[in-house]
Amino acid sequence: MFNSALLCALPAGRGAAHIPVMAELHIIGQIVGASGFPQSSLFCKWGIHTGGAWRLLSGLKEGQTQVDLPQTGDMAYWSHPIDLHYTTKGLQGWPKLHLQVWHQDAFGRCQLYGYGYCHVPSSPGHHHVRCVTWRPLGSWQEQIAQTFVGGGPQLRSTDIIYSGADRYRLHTVAMGTVELELGIIMRHFDRYGVES
Amino acid sequence: MADGWSTDTGEAVYRSRDAVKNLKVKIHIQRFTSTAALSQHLQQQVLTQQERGGIELDTLNSQAQSAGDDEEELVVGWQEKLFSQYEVDLFQSEAVCQTPLERQYHTEIMALERTRGRRNRRIFTYTDFDRFTNWEGDSQSMVTQVKSNPTFLAHRMANVRHRRQDRRPVTFPKSRLITWEPSEDFVKTSHVVNTPVQTMHIMGDMGPLGKLGQKEKECLLCTIRADGNGVITIKPDFNKGKEPYRVETEGEKREVWRLTLENVSEGIRPEEKEREQRMYKDLYVRHKDYLNSLVGQDFEMPPPGILRLLVNGEIGKSWERQEYSWLFLTSCFQLTLPSLFCLDWSTLPFHSLSGVTQTCRTKTIGKDDVAFFSYPFSFEAFFRREDETEESLPQWPVLYFKVLSLDFWQRYRNEGYGYLVIPSTRGKHTITCHTWRPLQTGTVSELRRFFIGGSPELEDYSYVRVPGTFKGERLSRFGFRTQTTGSVTFNLHCIQHARAFVDASTLKKRRQSVLDQLGGFSQQGSVYNVLEAFQRARRRMQEARESLPRDLINTTAQQNSESNA
Numbered sequence: 196m197f198n199s200a201l202l203c204a205l206p207a208g209r210g211a212a213h214i215p216v217m218a219e220l221h222i223i224g225q226i227v228g229a230s231g232f233p234q235s236s237l238f239c240k241w242g243i244h245t246g247g248a249w250r251l252l253s254g255l256k257e258g259q260t261q262v263d264l265p266q267t268g269d270m271a272y273w274s275h276p277i278d279l280h281y282t283t284k285g286l287q288g289w290p291k292l293h294l295q296v297w298h299q300d301a302f303g304r305c306q307l308y309g310y311g312y313c314h315v316p317s318s319p320g321h322h323h324v325r326c327v328t329w330r331p332l333g334s335w336q337e338q339i340a341q342t343f344v345g346g347g348p349q350l351r352s353t354d355i356i357y358s359g360a361d362r363y364r365l366h367t368v369a370m371g372t373v374e375l376e377l378g379i380i381m382r383h384f385d386r387y388g389v390e391s
Numbered sequence: 392m393a394d395g396w397s398t399d400t401g402e403a404v405y406r407s408r409d410a411v412k413n414l415k416v417k418i419h420i421q422r423f424t425s426t427a428a429l430s431q432h433l434q435q436q437v438l439t440q441q442e443r444g445g446i447e448l449d450t451l452n453s454q455a456q457s458a459g460d461d462e463e464e465l466v467v468g469w470q471e472k473l474f475s476q477y478e479v480d481l482f483q484s485e486a487v488c489q490t491p492l493e494r495q496y497h498t499e500i501m502a503l504e505r506t507r508g509r510r511n512r513r514i515f516t517y518t519d520f521d522r523f524t525n526w527e528g529d530s531q532s533m534v535t536q537v538k539s540n541p542t543f544l545a546h547r548m549a550n551v552r553h554r555r556q557d558r559r560p561v562t563f564p565k566s567r568l569i570t571w572e573p574s575e576d577f578v579k580t581s582h583v584v585n586t587p588v589q590t591m592h593i594m595g596d597m598g599p600l601g602k603l604g605q606k607e608k609e610c611l612l613c614t615i616r617a618d619g620n621g622v623i624t625i626k627p628d629f630n631k632g633k634e635p636y637r638v639e640t641e642g643e644k645r646e647v648w649r650l651t652l653e654n655v656s657e658g659i660r661p662e663e664k665e666r667e668q669r670m671y672k673d674l675y676v677r678h679k680d681y682l683n684s685l686v687g688q689d690f691e692m693p694p695p696g697i698l699r700l701l702v703n704g705e706i707g708k709s710w711e712r713q714e715y716s717w718l719f720l721t722s723c724f725q726l727t728l729p730s731l732f733c734l735d736w737s738t739l740p741f742h743s744l745s746g747v748t749q750t751c752r753t754k755t756i757g758k759d760d761v762a763f764f765s766y767p768f769s770f771e772a773f774f775r776r777e778d779e780t781e782e783s784l785p786q787w788p789v790l791y792f793k794v795l796s797l798d799f800w801q802r803y804r805n806e807g808y809g810y811l812v813i814p815s816t817r818g819k820h821t822i823t824c825h826t827w828r829p830l831q832t833g834t835v836s837e838l839r840r841f842f843i844g845g846s847p848e849l850e851d852y853s854y855v856r857v858p859g860t861f862k863g864e865r866l867s868r869f870g871f872r873t874q875t876t877g878s879v880t881f882n883l884h885c886i887q888h889a890r891a892f893v894d895a896s897t898l899k900k901r902r903q904s905v906l907d908q909l910g911g912f913s914q915q916g917s918v919y920n921v922l923e924a925f926q927r928a929r930r931r932m933q934e935a936r937e938s939l940p941r942d943l944i945n946t947t948a949q950q951n952s953e954s955n956a
Contacts, residue, residue: 216679217679217682217683217685217686217690218690219682231756248686248691249686250685250686252682252685282682282685282686283686284686284689284690284691285690285691286691286699286701286886286888287701287771289701289703289769289884289886291703291767310765311763311765312705312765312767313705313765313882314703314704314705314767314769314882314884316819316884317703317818317819317884317885317886318817318818318819318884322819326765327707327708327763327764327765328763328765329749329751329763329764329765332752357767358767359746359748359766359767359768362746362747362748362749362766363747363748363749363750364749365749365750366749366750366752367749367750367751367752368751368752368754369708369751369752369753369754369761369762369763370754370763385892385893386893387690387692387888387893388692388888388889388890388891388892388893389886389887389888389892390817390886390887390888390889390892391817391818391884391885391886391887
């Protein structure tokens, strides 16, 4: 109106020719909620793991949602925002999102309900991702104690959630599903011949 | 004239990042009488006739029109207080003034009287501080109703509307996210939209000549609202060359006035605009440099003529119709690459082509028992087209997997085999593969499976799809007995990466299939080398040109233009 300043796009002529542009990835979405767990008062700890060639430009790459106790239905809704901006110089180490679902009971005790992970989608657009979770299982004495007191075995190091190396040592049980909606925007990947 | 009016008096919304105090509006009102319309019409006719060289007549003088009172034009700035005759009369005496605002008006009016007087006659303004602005929303109702009270929400909104614009931005406290005992003020501000808005009304005093200053004859001409985010709302919109608006007065003698609004704010000077644009360009260049410095400038590319396939995947879940209860499922998988694919072991030592998941106890969903593995795997494979003339489609990697079960007594059984061909299209794929397990004739094997565990297994995984030793044309599995067991779900994200895609996009060719692009890679390799050399030389030339001082380039340009002219 008063000749308001317009954000001028960088002219695609000389300015862009001699500065190579980096490939950038935007992950914008939310952790919608979880369902299928034995109890419903749940919260989720999440994080993103990438390879060495990736650099986080903005956004928080880990976080914890609030505790949600649904009044009706089985699904606990968090609507936790995920907004990340990565830049990379290689395709290896594509980001992986790992989750831990915990249960908080009426007494304030927290108990692990599941580990899960999913790859961040590599094609641009809107993706609805369902991430299944599992929980380590102890011996039958521990299981009986778990039904009364809670608790249960947890992983010593959470790397196993998103790597498959030593998984065969684990004894687990299937738990519920976490739903996420992720929007992926990829920039300058096509300049390097990446089709996705 | 009925067709000379603009009837679209809706409000218009503008956005601007500049300060709203630079806004200037030129407002022009003119009384519209029938004689004025007629004389105007005649004048236009005569003018056109004069152009055609027709009768020369002396037109009616337009002196009668602009009697000086029927027309006024004024430039009004943002929140500029212009007094009406009524206000001047009211605030003359100091006894009337009660609030500090009214006292301030009194001093201003006295000062104006001493100097040259007001520069406006009919047009005046109500700024954000006046009472009119506050209660005009309350008193006027939007529907035709004899008696209407403002709704609860309207009441609340009116109270919070006129806040100052310099509110602090909302910061989220780290602790105490919930206010357990909200105050009255807090409730008012949280339950309604409270974007601070400043309002200004431009009014016109439409009374007859000589009898200005009657409050009933005031008429709202224009409303301007500006909020702290740079959104400016003006109702009605600027005329922008369209016909003027029509203002009708109430009362026994209804008059029609013509209203024209124009935006006369000063624009930004060209030097400043250029400076601003240069600053933005600088900022972007610096941001790019910063990004480059973070990760480095090279993007790792596969060698020319090679397609790189990168697959990130996970084994999600498996469904089974369980025959025995209390089963755990585990699965192991193996990736087989056909001959044209090869792996580059030197760069990817940590990518394994086979794996075993954890053992997962199933849970029951509906009629099926489900086990969740959520097992990640990813691999990279390179594809090189050896023979250009070969027409057959290349084979893509195949993933073979096997599901096993382990029960409470540690009995180990084979639950099924399956395979998955990695999709040749890029993107996200969710694939469910069904599994089967081999059966042996007779009851002995089933009894053994039930009591001690152990079941027939395949020696060679590739038998699941096409055996590696198969050479004929027709595959026959006659005599092989199996039983359907369940299914396994995979989520795969496939990325394809090749230099050929870069060339295609820069040359703006329409992309054929991947294979056609890669075909002829030797020829393309040489073409590619030439292109690379050219790009390098061009880049060097551009860099050299950039480093030259600017006036040197300008003088050369001038010389060129002079020589051309």
